[in-house]
Amino acid sequence: MFTSAELWQTVKTLGIQFDYHESDLYIPVCGATRELIKKYEHRQNVTVFRSEKDGKQWYDIPFAFMPYWETRNQLGLIRRVCSNTFMGQKTNHGI
Secondary structure (H helix, E strand, O other): OEEEHHHHHHHHHHOOEEEEEOEEEEOOOOOHHHHHHHOOOOOOOOOEEEEEOOOOEEEOOOOOOOOHHHHHHHHHHHHHHOOOOOOOOEEOOOO
């Protein structure tokens, strides 16, 4: 079974076309991606939609676009650091 991170890495490694919206990953429906989705641990949450751009079917894989989470984690660290200091002095504030 693939985790979300492993699925994302496989999509990149295989050069599969993708798109995304916030944390949702979109990949086209085809033989290769069907096999990936069969092995995905959260496959029960995956849906299919028809793209208005190209008229083709795509998988919508919730929460699987890993760069979104990497960016959020980095921003969370920045917010914690920034919210805990003021002019170099530690404060009692936190997120």
